[in-house]
Amino acid sequence: MVALTVTLRRRLVLGLGAIIAVVAACVLVSGANGVPPIAARGYPSYAPADPTTVIAQVPARDPREVAQRRMLRAAPDRADLAVSLARAEIQRSRALSDPRYLGRAQATLARWWNLEAPPPDVLLLRATIRQSLHDFLTARADLDRLIAVRPDDAQAHLTRAVVSTIMADYTTARADCARVAALADPLIASTCVAQIDGITGHAGQASQQLARALEQSTADPSLRGWALTALAELSIVRGDFAAATSQFRQVVDLDPEDAYARAGLADVLMWTKHPAEASALLAGRESVDNLLVRRAIAEYAAAGPDAAKWTRAMRDRIAAAAERGDRIHLREEARFTLEVLGEARRALAIALDDWAVQKELADARLVAAAAVAAGDLNAARPVRAWMQANAVEDVQLAKLLGGAR
Amino acid sequence: MKFAILAVLLVSRVAAAHKPSDAHLQIVVADDRLSGSLAVAIRDLDGALELDFDGSGQITWAEAHAAGPRIAAYAAERLAITGDGSPCSITFGAPALVDFSDGAYWTLPITGTCPSPPEMLAVTYELLFDIDAQHRGIVQIRSAGTSKTAVARDASPIIVQLEPSSAGTFFRRGFGRVTHSLEQLVFLACLVLPIVLRPKRRESAREVVCGTATLFGAFALANATMLLVSAAGLVQVPAILVEIAIALSVVAVAVMNLARVLEARWDLAFELGLLHGLGFAIWLHDLGVPAHRLAPVLGFGAGVVVAQAAVVAVLVAGLFVLRRTVGYQVLLWAGSATAVGAGAIWALLRCL
Numbered sequence: 134m135v136a137l138t139v140t141l142r143r144r145l146v147l148g149l150g151a152i153i154a155v156v157a158a159c160v161l162v163s164g165a166n167g168v169p170p171i172a173a174r175g176y177p178s179y180a181p182a183d184p185t186t187v188i189a190q191v192p193a194r195d196p197r198e199v200a201q202r203r204m205l206r207a208a209p210d211r212a213d214l215a216v217s218l219a220r221a222e223i224q225r226s227r228a229l230s231d232p233r234y235l236g237r238a239q240a241t242l243a244r245w246w247n248l249e250a251p252p253p254d255v256l257l258l259r260a261t262i263r264q265s266l267h268d269f270l271t272a273r274a275d276l277d278r279l280i281a282v283r284p285d286d287a288q289a290h291l292t293r294a295v296v297s298t299i300m301a302d303y304t305t306a307r308a309d310c311a312r313v314a315a316l317a318d319p320l321i322a323s324t325c326v327a328q329i330d331g332i333t334g335h336a337g338q339a340s341q342q343l344a345r346a347l348e349q350s351t352a353d354p355s356l357r358g359w360a361l362t363a364l365a366e367l368s369i370v371r372g373d374f375a376a377a378t379s380q381f382r383q384v385v386d387l388d389p390e391d392a393y394a395r396a397g398l399a400d401v402l403m404w405t406k407h408p409a410e411a412s413a414l415l416a417g418r419e420s421v422d423n424l425l426v427r428r429a430i431a432e433y434a435a436a437g438p439d440a441a442k443w444t445r446a447m448r449d450r451i452a453a454a455a456e457r458g459d460r461i462h463l464r465e466e467a468r469f470t471l472e473v474l475g476e477a478r479r480a481l482a483i484a485l486d487d488w489a490v491q492k493e494l495a496d497a498r499l500v501a502a503a504a505v506a507a508g509d510l511n512a513a514r515p516v517r518a519w520m521q522a523n524a525v526e527d528v529q530l531a532k533l534l535g536g537a538r
Numbered sequence: 539m540k541f542a543i544l545a546v547l548l549v550s551r552v553a554a555a556h557k558p559s560d561a562h563l564q565i566v567v568a569d570d571r572l573s574g575s576l577a578v579a580i581r582d583l584d585g586a587l588e589l590d591f592d593g594s595g596q597i598t599w600a601e602a603h604a605a606g607p608r609i610a611a612y613a614a615e616r617l618a619i620t621g622d623g624s625p626c627s628i629t630f631g632a633p634a635l636v637d638f639s640d641g642a643y644w645t646l647p648i649t650g651t652c653p654s655p656p657e658m659l660a661v662t663y664e665l666l667f668d669i670d671a672q673h674r675g676i677v678q679i680r681s682a683g684t685s686k687t688a689v690a691r692d693a694s695p696i697i698v699q700l701e702p703s704s705a706g707t708f709f710r711r712g713f714g715r716v717t718h719s720l721e722q723l724v725f726l727a728c729l730v731l732p733i734v735l736r737p738k739r740r741e742s743a744r745e746v747v748c749g750t751a752t753l754f755g756a757f758a759l760a761n762a763t764m765l766l767v768s769a770a771g772l773v774q775v776p777a778i779l780v781e782i783a784i785a786l787s788v789v790a791v792a793v794m795n796l797a798r799v800l801e802a803r804w805d806l807a808f809e810l811g812l813l814h815g816l817g818f819a820i821w822l823h824d825l826g827v828p829a830h831r832l833a834p835v836l837g838f839g840a841g842v843v844v845a846q847a848a849v850v851a852v853l854v855a856g857l858f859v860l861r862r863t864v865g866y867q868v869l870l871w872a873g874s875a876t877a878v879g880a881g882a883i884w885a886l887l888r889c890l
Contacts, residue, residue, distance in 0.1 A: 177636070178636045178645050179635055180599075180633075180635065181599040181635070183599070184599050184600035184603070185598050186598060186599045187596045187597065188580055188598065188602060188635060189579075189580035189597045189641055190581075190595060190596060190597075191580075191581050191584045191585075191595055191597060193595035194588075232558045232559075232672065233558055233559040233581065233582070233585075233670060233672070236558065236559060236670035236671050236672025236673055237669055237670050237671075239670075239672060240668060240669050240670055243668075243671065246671070422557070446639060450557060450639060453560065453639065456560075456687065456689070457558070457560055457676065457689060458674075458689050459558070
């Protein structure tokens with residue numbers, strides 16, 4: 134037997150092992166050890182040595198809001214207070230591109246949130262919040278109800294025009310823009326219509342009209358920024374990337390915090406083969422998803438040093454959203470999957486899911502690009518049908534799908 | 539034109555969003571003991587508790603630390619865990635910060651005790667919902683046989699049926715650990731590949747069986763010993779080092795196959811067995827092993843050894859049949875070479 138040839142050294146090792154095992158068993162039985170707490174998801178925890186270290190930035194407290202909150206606590210039925218506070222939160226969510234403040238606005242309106250027919254002011258804010266959370270159907274229903282009771286509410290008409298445009302209901306959107314024209318600043322009305330014309334094959338004419346309206350307008354900078362952004366998007370539709378670049382640049386110079394215009398500018402830079410410039414434009418602003426996804430794509434396209442880092446960050450963000458059960462960033466996810474991960478089939482599936490929710494030009498282009506990359510032009514049928522039904526003319530879509538017909 | 543400003547701000551664009559407000563709660567159940575952690579974004583805590591004392595817009599570590607007791611009280615008030623219907627006690631340990639992708643989170647270690655080992659755990663999470671309707675609590679509950687992640691959207695309890703942490707459960711986990719780990723399978727294969735070669739070419743089944751028994755016996759004994767020792771907390775080695783070393787052990791054995799080092803194989807098996815035992819202990823710890831019971835550890839160890847024995851028996855039987863064919867030589871060389879590559883890649887991936 135081989136076992137009988139065991140040397141003394143081996144016997145010792147085995148003996149020692151057995152003794153140690155018995156000791157270990159005794160310790161286990163006596164329960165001398167405890168289970169150390171696990172670290173949070175593998176991220177290292179730390180405590181700053183310097184007490185003055187700033188660990189978070191929050192919006193500075195507005196004394197007027199603090200006073201209003203106190204009054205609302207004393208009289209929780211006062212919708213006027215809740216509406217004013219919720220409006221401030223929504224504006225904050227826009228200014229900081231942080232959806233957390235939308236949730237705070239919703240919580241402020243909690244008392245009225247689930248009512249069938251809340252006060253009109255609450256209806257408007259509820260629709261705005263729902264629209265921002267990509268819940269377009271219920272937002273639309275709220276706006277229909279609001280307009281039924283307050284037909285002269287310009288804000289309601291404008292919001293419904295935007296929601297209807299996203300849902301590809303251009304008839305309603307046009308009617309709402311016409312109402313806005315009668316009720317509000319002419320530049321708002323021009324921008325409202327131009328966005329629809331840009332989709333439905335009248336981009337050239339819409340561009341001229343909007344440019345003229347901008348020239349004549351004395352509106353404040355934020356409104357001008359909005360109109361200029363719409364103008365830049367019309368330039369993209371026409372394929373005039375040089376004009377789009379300069380128009381987006383004006384908006385970004387006007388308001389460096391405008392994440393939407395910055396994202397648009399980055400897109401145009403990437404389409405005109407300046408990915409390094411696009412990446413530099415987005416550096417330091419990656420906390421906003423729309424900018425993070427473009428930063429990852431631009432770094433990847435430019436073969437920049439941070440490509441891997443931002444790819445990982447974007448993956449993390451998608452995983453976090455999935456964990457939460459959200460699917461409101463389908464557009465970003467599809468783009469990332471197509472342009473960085475290079476998984477055309479999966480990108481196409483995500484882009485089609487996105488198309489089912491929102492139908493803007495960017496969504497259509499994404500479906501088309503993914504379908505072409507996946508070699509499955511048939512999958513772009515819904516987009517083609519939409520193009521035919523609405524006489525859509527877009528230089529990029531035409532290049533991808535060979536025109537509407 | 540106050541109206542116009544509002545119009546644009548409210549309507550213009552569909553959200554260009556940050557990561558929304560999430561908190562992370564992890565609970566590990568081991569018998570009647572609870573452990574885990576709660577991580578909440580500093581920005582969210584500021585909304586609920588006004589951490590930013592001077593209203594400056596900047597929260598310093600000193601400000602947050604001063605609010606520590608208030609935060610713990612807030613969490614204690616809004617977090618409840620029951621086991622089979624009766625409340626479990628929870629206490630929060632010393633706070634620390636953890637940086638998630640969207641900023642710093644206040645992280646509290648949790649320990650607790652339930653009246654008896656729960657079969658059904660109910661977690662009621664109601665932090666922050668009153669100030670942020672889009673807040674979500676991402677709750678992960680783990681025990682020996684269970685790992686479940688659920689999202690708390692409101693104050694309704696999250697209920698998880700726990701698999702009992704009996705020796706049987708742990709036996710299955712140990713068995714699965716071996717059969718579902720490519721690394722383990724490759725290692726065992728490399729270990730037994732030359733068994734039909736030594737000392738000369740083994741002819742009789744008896745010799746092969748005895749050789750295998752010695753080799754595997756040494757490995758399994760070392761494995762089980764180290765598992766016990768490490769589970770008892772007598773030895774502590776950083777997990778990452780062990781994982782890298784295990785990947786390298788695959789390389790080592792495979793290289794010895796290629797170099798035809800056929801002597802003293804079971805000494806080597808014993809030493810590597812110690813290493814692998816350490817690896818199993820780390821995995822068992824991550825599973826949430828009851829701290830003060832021998833049975834689960836023995837169950838797990840038995841599962842591991844039985845699975846290994848089964849794998850080895852199948853492999854050796856196959857090798858015995860093939861031992862005189864060209865197929866065996868191909869298997870020995872190509873298999874070992876592949877294992878060198880695979881082990882090196884595993885080690886490299888873990889270093890990153």
